[in-house]
Amino acid sequence: MGSWACSGVAERRGVAPHSRSAPKPITPLVISSRGQESRASFADALLIKKTTYGRMDFSDGSDSSDDEMPPIFEFAIHNAVESGDLEALAALLQHSAGESVAEGASVEPVSVPGINSRDAEECTPLHVAILHGKLDAIQPLLDAGARVTQNCEGSPPLTMAVCMGSHPSYERFALAASSLLLDAGAVPFERDDWGRTALHWAAFLGLTDVAQLLLLRGQQWAEREAAQDSDAPAIPPLQEFQDKAGNTALHLAARHRREGVLHLFLRADPPLRVRNRAGQLAAHAAALGGCQACLVALEAAHPAAAEARDRRGRTPHTLLDLRRGPRGAGSRRAAAQPDGADSAARAAGAPGPPPQTLVLAPPECWQHHTAPWPRARASPEPPPENVGRLTALTHPTLGALRGAEAGPVLWDEAGKRVALGDLLRVHDWSYVRGIQRACEDLPDPGVVGGPTEWGAPASARAERIVGDGAEGGEGAAGGGAGDARPDSSDTGPASAEAGSSMAGLADPLGAALPPPPSIAEAALGYLDGDTAVSRGTWRAALAAAGAAVAAVDAVMDRDSPVRNAFCAVRPPGHHAGPAGAVPSARDPHATNGFCLFNNLAVAAAYARCVYRGRGVARVALLDFDVHHGNGTEACVVRAAPSLQRVPFSTPYSEGVQTFPVYKPWLDADDKDNIFFASVQGFGPKAEGMNAYVYPGSGATGDNRIADDAARSAAGIAEDPDAEFLPTGEDSVGAAPPSAPRVIDVGIGGPGTKVALWRRSWRDKIIPALVNFRPDFIFISAGFDAHRKDEINFRYIGVTERDFEWLTDQLVQVANLCCHGRIVSVLEGGYRIQGGKVSAFSRSVAAHVRALADDHRMEWDPKAAEWEREHEKQVRAEAEAKRAAAAMAAASALLNRSQAVETGEGQENGEGGDHAGGEEDGARKRRRRGDGVDYVALNKLLEEESAGTKQA
Ligand SMILES: [Zn+2]
Numbered sequence: 019m020g021s022w023a024c025s026g027v028a029e030r031r032g033v034a035p036h037s038r039s040a041p042k043p044i045t046p047l048v049i050s051s052r053g054q055e056s057r058a059s060f061a062d063a064l065l066i067k068k069t070t071y072g073r074m075d076f077s078d079g080s081d082s083s084d085d086e087m088p089p090i091f092e093f094a095i096h097n098a099v100e101s102g103d104l105e106a107l108a109a110l111l112q113h114s115a116g117e118s119v120a121e122g123a124s125v126e127p128v129s130v131p132g133i134n135s136r137d138a139e140e141c142t143p144l145h146v147a148i149l150h151g152k153l154d155a156i157q158p159l160l161d162a163g164a165r166v167t168q169n170c171e172g173s174p175p176l177t178m179a180v181c182m183g184s185h186p187s188y189e190r191f192a193l194a195a196s197s198l199l200l201d202a203g204a205v206p207f208e209r210d211d212w213g214r215t216a217l218h219w220a221a222f223l224g225l226t227d228v229a230q231l232l233l234l235r236g237q238q239w240a241e242r243e244a245a246q247d248s249d250a251p252a253i254p255p256l257q258e259f260q261d262k263a264g265n266t267a268l269h270l271a272a273r274h275r276r277e278g279v280l281h282l283f284l285r286a287d288p289p290l291r292v293r294n295r296a297g298q299l300a301a302h303a304a305a306l307g308g309c310q311a312c313l314v315a316l317e318a319a320h321p322a323a324a325e326a327r328d329r330r331g332r333t334p335h336t337l338l339d340l341r342r343g344p345r346g347a348g349s350r351r352a353a354a355q356p357d358g359a360d361s362a363a364r365a366a367g368a369p370g371p372p373p374q375t376l377v378l379a380p381p382e383c384w385q386h387h388t389a390p391w392p393r394a395r396a397s398p399e400p401p402p403e404n405v406g407r408l409t410a411l412t413h414p415t416l417g418a419l420r421g422a423e424a425g426p427v428l429w430d431e432a433g434k435r436v437a438l439g440d441l442l443r444v445h446d447w448s449y450v451r452g453i454q455r456a457c458e459d460l461p462d463p464g465v466v467g468g469p470t471e472w473g474a475p476a477s478a479r480a481e482r483i484v485g486d487g488a489e490g491g492e493g494a495a496g497g498g499a500g501d502a503r504p505d506s507s508d509t510g511p512a513s514a515e516a517g518s519s520m521a522g523l524a525d526p527l528g529a530a531l532p533p534p535p536s537i538a539e540a541a542l543g544y545l546d547g548d549t550a551v552s553r554g555t556w557r558a559a560l561a562a563a564g565a566a567v568a569a570v571d572a573v574m575d576r577d578s579p580v581r582n583a584f585c586a587v588r589p590p591g592h593h594a595g596p597a598g599a600v601p602s603a604r605d606p607h608a609t610n611g612f613c614l615f616n617n618l619a620v621a622a623a624y625a626r627c628v629y630r631g632r633g634v635a636r637v638a639l640l641d642f643d644v645h646h647g648n649g650t651e652a653c654v655v656r657a658a659p660s661l662q663r664v665p666f667s668t669p670y671s672e673g674v675q676t677f678p679v680y681k682p683w684l685d686a687d688d689k690d691n692i693f694f695a696s697v698q699g700f701g702p703k704a705e706g707m708n709a710y711v712y713p714g715s716g717a718t719g720d721n722r723i724a725d726d727a728a729r730s731a732a733g734i735a736e737d738p739d740a741e742f743l744p745t746g747e748d749s750v751g752a753a754p755p756s757a758p759r760v761i762d763v764g765i766g767g768p769g770t771k772v773a774l775w776r777r778s779w780r781d782k783i784i785p786a787l788v789n790f791r792p793d794f795i796f797i798s799a800g801f802d803a804h805r806k807d808e809i810n811f812r813y814i815g816v817t818e819r820d821f822e823w824l825t826d827q828l829v830q831v832a833n834l835c836c837h838g839r840i841v842s843v844l845e846g847g848y849r850i851q852g853g854k855v856s857a858f859s860r861s862v863a864a865h866v867r868a869l870a871d872d873h874r875m876e877w878d879p880k881a882a883e884w885e886r887e888h889e890k891q892v893r894a895e896a897e898a899k900r901a902a903a904a905m906a907a908a909s910a911l912l913n914r915s916q917a918v919e920t921g922e923g924q925e926n927g928e929g930g931d932h933a934g935g936e937e938d939g940a941r942k943r944r945r946r947g948d949g950v951d952y953v954a955l956n957k958l959l960e961e962e963s964a965g966t967k968q969a
Pocket of ligand 1: 644845
């Protein structure tokens with residue numbers, strides 16, 4: 019996060035009334051939609067909607083002194099689409115089309131004004147229709163000139179439609195919407211910014227019918243093109259298209275165990291011999307995904323695949339064995355650690371329920387409001403941390419974690435509050451009490467913003483909403499709206515409960531219909547410039563920390579199949595220290611940065627204290643949010659006794675008072691049993707700027723760097739290339755050696771640094787983590803280092819593939835060290851634009867997918883070493899190429915200058931160059947730029963390593 023509140027929040031997106039001088043007669047219109055016809059006058063339609071569409075607010079003209087038609091406010095079409103109000107949509111389209119004709123803008127096929135305009139979230143009405151599953155709105159929009167080529171968050175509408183099918187209740191929508199879009203001219207070969215076609219996504223999500231449709235339309239398209247221009251190069255079959263990691267749709271179907279799609283592909287000349295950037299065939303991908311049936315089918319179609327080796331020399335069967343983990347490891351551990359017998363037995367493949375990932379989504383977290391709510395499209399931008407983030411993840415049908423992209427998971431939506439004693443292991447009582455007071459002092463949203471249902475028990479809420487008809491509930495819950503209610507029953511009791519608890523509470527994308535309850539500005543309070551609270555925040559914060567604690571219990575429960583857990587909670591926590599905001603030299607007036615209780619530290623301290631008799635002694639806390647986990651670090655440091663210096667000033671004196679502080683998580687051994695590492699952007703917000711990326715701490719450092727004895731015990735080299743040495747920069751991260759081990763890696767910027775980010779984990783932190791031998795791993799999972807997230811000031815710039823890679827690495831460490839025990843808690847990540855295809859949704863889904871991938875691979879230092887050496891080799895080759903190019907350029911220059919000296923001039927045409935002075939300068943500039951393209955190189959390396967896991 020950053021100092022958001024000072025950044026001009028109140029900027030108003032102005033409404034844009036039409037400037038028309040001549041009144042227009044009110045004409046009857048025919049609304050036709052999927053066979054339904056009704057006749058209404060435009061004014062009637064508007065009158066009907068007047069009370070519903072706050073932003074449209076067509077006046078009926080009766081009070082108007084002149085006779086003008088009322089203005090249409092911006093986003094009216096978006097709003098009508100989102101609410102699924104076809105009548106209003108038809109009225110708007112007809113009205114706008116009529117206007118454009120009247121103004122002489124167009125007499126040909128009408129493209130309605132505003133039909134392709136983008137709202138604040140950069141969505142056109144067509145995007146809105148797709149992301150909210152409004153099938154009936156799509157055809158009218160297409161008829162009105164909606165473009166099928168306009169991307170949303172890097173995805174063409176066709177891809178978006180396919181991605182909607184990740185939830186079972188939208189599978190039919192995905193098929194029907196894809197068909198409409200293809201009919202309207204969408205190109206089946208179009209790629210998104212992953213280089214993927216819609217077919218890739220259909221394969222990834224296991225949508226066999228959609229894949230079939232796309233294959234057919236792709237073939238028809240290619241035939242049509244060939245017939246029109248017989249000289250043009252033939253378009254390759256859609257199946258053969260490769261994404262940026264080199265994967266075909268067949269690779270993805272195999273990797274993600276989509277047998278239906280795989281068999282569909284196998285019937286039609288599949289690209290069995292195509293390798294991805296990791297040198298892997300689809301058969302390797304099937305092995306990596308643990309899909310034995312897929313592997314058998316692929317080998318039957320292509321017997322040579324069984325012996326094919328990837329870039330690392332591994333056959334599909336080697337990969338399958340790797341995935342199963344080292345044989346007998348489970349029983350060895352069971353003997354060494356009786357308390358872990360249950361999960362060790364599971365790890366050894368003993369009978370029992372398969373290990374699973376639990377997602378905890380307490381409904382109370384929706385009650386934490388940071389902006390007036392619900393939000394209309396034209397209202398001021400809300401703070402980045404708002405309830406829309408939860409909708410993106412856990413909405414019953416539209417949430418990314420409910421669909422196929424996250425993999426099969428268990429759900430816990432009970433919402434337990436954290437016990438005060440658990441909270442006070444890391445926080446000071448005065449701070450906790452202060453938060454409670456700050457929230458309780460705020461007015462009841464019901465008083466200032468309309469009726470509230472916060473106070474009602476969940477069951478009462480559910481009844482009210484069910485009996486509430488069109489007015490309430492799902493309409494608010496974000497677009498899926500009317501569709502979502504019946505669908506939610508498909509997802510089982512847990513999500514049905516979630517549906518009821520979420521209904522009416524949130525709408526991330528800005529609904530047209532303001533449902534109760536609403537939150538007015540007066541119901542909000544501010545702890546600091548960044549951190550807003552509402553009356554419901556207190557409960558939300560208790561539930562967020564409570565979820566992290568409940569996740570520990572679930573993972574440790576001998577009778578549950580839960581191996582690891584993800585907490586989809588807010589408010590986040592990693593900037594909250596023992597007493598809240600953590601000042602640093604660069605930010606003495608620190609803020610809480612959206613955070614209230616340090617959910618992660620609370621859970622880790624709980625695990626160390628409560629499960630000390632069950633084999634949990636050593637807890638590791640890791641943080642990959644783009645912002646330094648300064649709060650967590652402060653909690654960790656406080657677990658060892660220290661002296662706090664507090665400056666004071668009175669009318670008579672000033673000075674510094676020193677007093678001892680100590681918040682043990684368990685006992686005096688905390689120092690050796692807690693481990694914290696954080697990788698973040700560290701540097702000025704922009705070049706030449708004094709202000710640093712929030713929170714201004716987190717320079718590279720390691721308070722045990724000299725402690726070689728501990729490291730050599732496990733014998734894994736940390737930072738073998740000495741790339742992450744302490745910078746000596748003043749930072750809150752300067753934890754004393756008397757504290758638990760703290761490692762910070764501050765990545766400079768701005769600018770994309772993906773390869774460096776991966777190396778910091780692979781070469782520095784993970785080896786240190788393995789040497790530490792954790793009994794439980796805790797992750798502060800922030801997704802704001804994504805290159806599309808604007809809050810990171812262009813620092814780091816990873817993608818969802820990097821989050822998936824890192825998560826998988828940590829799962830392997832957990833498999834090696836602690837029976838797979840991981841609890842991950844949501845921190846940052848704000849790019850929710852684009853719903854299903856947003857950077858945030860996809861990143862969290864990738865993280866949870868990697869947690870849920872039920873393999874027993876164990877982290878292997880040799881694999882890391884291979885990657886390291888491979889990267890060096892690629893770099894050396896690139897360097898050699900660069901040197902050769904420079905040599906060639908130098909000798910060409912020499913030849914040319916000799917030619918000039920001998921008076922031959924430029925007529926000799928060497929290289930076709932002209933020798934003019936100015937151009938020479940340009941050439942020199944070009945040559946200087948001829949060095950290694952590190953951006954491209956990093957990308958290549960990153961894609962290669964991504965390919966090894968993701969296939
Ligand atoms: Zn962050």
